[in-house]
Amino acid sequence: MSQDNVTALDIARRLPGVFRRLPSIARGLYYYAVPNEHSELTLGTLIERNAEKFGNRPAVLFEDRSITWSEFNGWANRIAHFLQGQGLTKGDAIAVFLENRPELLAVVAGAAKLGVACAMLNTSQKGKVLKHSINLVKPKMVVVGEELLESFDNIKTDLNTSHATPFLFLADINTTNAFGDAPGGYVNMAEEVSAFRSDNPMLSNPPRMGDTAIYLFTSGTTGLPKAAPGSHRKFVMAYGGFGLMSLAMEPEDVLYCPLPLYHGTALLVCWGSVLAGGSAMALRRKFSARAFWDDVRRYHATTFGYVGELCRYLLNQPASDQDRNHSLTKMIGNGLRPSIWQEFKERFGIETVAELYASSEGNIGFSNFFNMDNTVGFSTAPYKLVKFHEGTRDPIRNKKGFLEEVAKGEPGLLIGEITRKWSFEGYTQKDATEQSILRNAFKNGDAWFNTGDVLKEIGCRHLQFVDRMGDTFRWKGENVSTNEVENIIDGSGMVEEAIVYGVSIPKTNGKAGMVTLVPHNDPREFDVNKLLAYLQANLPPYAIPVFVRVTHAIEKTGTFKYRKVDIQKAGYSLGHEFEEVFARLPGKDGYRRLTPGMVADIDAGRMNF
Template identity: 85%
Template sequence: MSQDNVSALDIARSLPGVIRRLPAITRGLYYYALKNENRALTLGTLIETNANRVGNRPAILFEDRAITWREFNGWANRIARYLQDQGLRKGDAIAVFLENRPELLAVVAGAAKLGVACAMLNTSQKGKVLEHSINLIEPKMVVVGEELIEAFDGIKTGLRTDHPQPFQFLADTNTLNAFGDAPDGYTNMAEQVSTFNSDSPVLSDPPRMGDTAIYLFTSGTTGLPKAAPGSHRKFIKAYGGFGLMSLAMEPEDVLYCTLPLYHGTALLVCWGSVLAGGSAIALRRKFSASAFWDDVRRYKATTFGYVGELCRYLLNQPPGEQDRNHNLTKMIGNGLRPSIWKEFKERFGIETVAELYASSEGNIGFSNFFNMNNTVGFSTAPYKLVKFHDGTRDPVRNGKGFMQEVAKGEPGLLIGEITKTWSFEGYTQTEATEKSILRNAFRKGDAWFNTGDVLKEIGCGHLQFVDRMGDTFRWKGENVSTTEVENIIDGSGLVEEAIVYGVKIPGTNGKAGMVTLVPQNNGSPLDVNRLFTYLRDNLPAYAIPVFVRVTHAIEKTGTFKYRKVDIQKAGYSLGDSGEEVYAWLPRTDGYTLLTPELVGDIDGGKVSF
């Protein structure tokens, strides 16, 4: 039997740990299973409960700041009252453009208490992509951190807002004590908030569990980002399913989070788990492998949030005597590769890996409840693994038009049935929502959410992640839309054709971006570093293609479709003598022409991407 398989004996061996968590599991099941969308149980009420229950314990740790649950709840109430004074009400939305710091969580909490949804903008976005994301929501206001003013100023004239003071400024400081000076055209939000009292806002129509709390942005097959609404219920599910059932969080726990809070893994999973325990979340603006363990010791962290790439970076650090000199015993996140799973646990003394599978918009999630190795766990949601067309996210249908499940243990496209209990909240764009729904899959009238991901069963209902298919791939812990990158490249004026896809680099997580392109036929050779400068100005770093293949023509099928699978298989190899392949090497500021020796170094893991 493969070491990746899960057996009944493995489950039995985990039972003592499950029994120890039984009180937390029982509570977690209650919250996870709640279905009444009209119930007055929301993100705001969870925060207020902790203020009453563990008010003097820390809620947020950041640099030299420690904010208790009582202080945090009062801060959120003042923000809610300010937004209310500005005419905002339940059902409205604001956009949040802040790096990881306490102000971000306070704004989300304050808005949630009022029933105002927060659109969590990706801080790596700029230019057309950022403008598009904000206009998808048409927020009443945009809350902008001083650290991101330059990027925001470049696009604010193209925004559609409907408020006398749409641009709210938060200085890059401890805004509970110092307000800074707002630039022209911005309102100093912290200064205004400080004038309101910290009592709970008085509401005639308070928010309910089914109301939208946040919008998370996800790349997809339509090109530019899509906005996926997330209800308060998603926080409640994370609170019960991850914080209680998987991690059994307690007030003494500290969860160290370097993942960006505009991502569901950080905001919903990590913060939701912290809310469940009345624990503290220790924030860092951006991940640093060299500072990671010092921070863990400084904050006395017991848990941390991860994506697979983060774990690989930590494992690549030289081993040392301090590797187990910390209090970390638990971790929660996704994308930990089976090839490093056991090595990571053993080297750093981790006992619980709460690996999960979920998406911002999806109706299905998996959790490694039994703490098995190399698995995303199991799900209570109805799902199937079905056959799919190679290289796509399209399921195979038989002669009757129905889908076919794969054999047990074989990789299959994961689809989740859409039911009243397992609803699909979708996107703000109806067309984008419909594209993610598979209808008449196994019988007339049924509907299923297409995850676009390939997984396989490894025993006892446990699944293992295999690959992300179709027009989206994952790199540096981020989803990259091939169509979005192609659209940006098309706007450069430097190419006639471009096809973007992900390629595997040995020893890395996910897939690195690559573009095969045909230059403009103007008699001049392509200036590849002019292209790089353009891409850097218009794309977040993780979406800039790592490899560029410059060719004279891109082969197509008889129906004028690109032979994408064949191109992907070629990767960054050096083939046709008429082609050139370039790479954006680490710590360089442009593309480098690949040679056979350099390709050998990349294949051999000597280049650290």
């Protein structure tokens, strides 16, 4: 069950652990609170500092490669000098289309030293979506990995680039010394970079903390992606807030990161934490539940980064006497469901869960500083939880036109005040940026970032995630939280994963609940009415899903998020291979397997739900 409150006594019990981390916390507070956007503290200078202090210690581990901080800094410097030789200067952008491998980090680091921003392209994108993402940032050049060449070749003639030789090729080989052969129309980047010197670049106008270091892209689940700029400040804040204050990272630590580096949790949170400790980042191209613990043991990892449903995949693996045969004690990320939080910690012996709340574009973040269960922690940023219209991102304004806070403990829309210190960097599109800002919220002239997420306070300024906006729907005049229904279904012990959402039924008001689930056992043998009995014992009648789709797998994004929009569009339709759909039909007991005739009757409004 989820934790319903955090008390002063709960926090007091955690104070001995906090006291042990005091030196790290004190340092973390300094970096987290640095307000000066003109400071020369940047991603590049953080790397240079580690090269000086921990030069012979590993910085990046990947397959059979181990790259020290000194080697990594020299590699980044050669890339910086190469890009400078190509005419790139502070304020320019390049796009990076690489799978997880050390070359990606080196390119980002090298570009950052010049003040050149890297647009981190989603490696699963293709066609018009990929073209759209690249053209959003108008990069001077694009770095393309051999592993993604086919996808890129299909759209490269449609790109808006202004460089004479805009396409840089990086061979997919397991060494930094062999260059491979670049195809026609591409510059062999590794070969060109090798000719440049490895000393730190000396610039008359170096990058500053407030300058853009990266662009991260929204998932685009309800439209084409948007590009969110991320400044060097975000790396510095992750360095202090997560690496030092939450995880107390040390040079001996190894953070295993199977998350895609085009995602903020991997690039900002995980890498920022590694930078803070002078630690090592162990990379894997793509997450594998079966290989996870072997990798952890191979790299002697002490920490790992997670997001979305990754932890559930690990729990779904058969239990083994090797489940605690590893060195992991810490984990950092977001999306660990309360329904599996304790089970995961106990099965695998994890001591610290640094659950967090943040977004690529947002100006507010929460961190589980006290290592409490089932909470995203607290934040020093100014925020409020306000009343909102169900199923939208829109807050409710009172008769005076201002927003109102919810009562303590009630779910509310999270908004973060936009100030000089807590700036909102927004998107490359000005209209998208403005749509996310709430102006004149509590007084004339103020401005707040609308996160679009619903959270609630559970005590001592600790928040608990409730729902993404749009994940709440109304049925039978009642509000249904998809997150809460999913947590109940998780507790049944009958499913590996489940996603709940609302679907429209002709001639009804609101939306009916529906769940798509993957059973623990053979889907053909799943007892849907046994699940119904469990739901009836644990949920109010209006929250019990009307429809159930039983399937063998649920498609997800590269960052382990469900493609909920696509699933909702399918609704209760039939004809999907290896799937069955059940419904609680009016006047009938239990769930019935839907037939084409039944679907036709529902669509025609002939069933009175």
